[in-house]
Structures are given as C-alpha cells and as structure tokens.
Amino acid sequence: MKKIEAVIRPEKLDDVKVALEAAGYPGLMLTRIEGHGKQKGLMQQFRGRQYKVELLPKYKIEVICSNADCSKLMEAIASSARTGEVGDGKIFVSDIADVTRIRTGETGDTAI
Numbered sequence: 001m002k003k004i005e006a007v008i009r010p011e012k013l014d015d016v017k018v019a020l021e022a023a024g025y026p027g028l029m030l031t032r033i034e035g036h037g038k039q040k041g042l043m044q045q046f047r048g049r050q051y052k053v054e055l056l057p058k059y060k061i062e063v064i065c066s067n068a069d070c071s072k073l074m075e076a077i078a079s080s081a082r083t084g085e086v087g088d089g090k091i092f093v094s095d096i097a098d099v100t101r102i103r104t105g106e107t108g109d110t111a112i
Contacts, residue, residue, distance in 0.1 A: 001096040001109065002070040004063045007033070007089040008081040013059050019080035020063065023073055029062040039086045058089065064096060066109050 008016055013030075020028060034055035044053055065073055074091055082088055101111040 001099060001112065002065055002067055003094045003096050004061075004065065004070065004073055004077070005092040005094075006061045006063075006077045006081065007035070007058050007091075008061065008077075009083070009087065009089060010057050010059055012081045012083070013061075015080040016061060016077055019076040020073065023069075023076045025063055025065060025069070025073060027063070031060040031062075033058050033060050037087065037090075056087065064099060064112055066112065 006016070017028070020026065034057055036054060036056055040054065043050055045051075061077070063073060070093060074093065077091055098107060099111040100107050104111075
C-alpha cells in the first residue's frame, strides 16, 4: 500500500477531486496549509505599498491506495493540478505498512 501526499494550489482542489473520483478513488484527506518553495513567497501591492507574502495558502491532499493504483493516481493528480507556473506543488509517495478499518476490523487492502 502507498500513501500519496500532494501539495496543490487552492484553486485546483475541485479539479483534483474530480480527477480522483474519475480514477475510482473518491476518498481523500484534506488539510489547509501554508508554505513556500523555491519562489520564497511573492510580492503584493496594497494601497501603493509593496509587501512580501512569504507563506502562500496551499492544500495537502492525502490518499491511501494499493501499489497497483499508485502511478495512475499520481498522474491524475499531476495532470489536474498542473498550470505550468511556479508553485504548482509537489507529490510525495511513501509506503504504508498496514491499515485497519475501525468499524469492521478489516485490515490490509480490503480496508482501503
């Protein structure tokens, strides 16, 4: 099993959710986060003054999937979140040792 964590732009959230549902994975975990990458924030202008916004709003989406579906879901996330501009985000993949569904006690792939 794999855990996919994707950090995306807030305006791409609906597109990513639709892509995951189309790929057969409607379930996800969502966290609102702030951060920056290489761009180190951005400069904004307000009432004639410039100021730097160092931490930009992002969403972190987490999906647990089978090993066989991992690359399909990564591609679905990447293609739906891509704008071609700096700040599109990142996708991280890690191994999951085990999963237990609390309600039924199922474990492993059947619990996903």
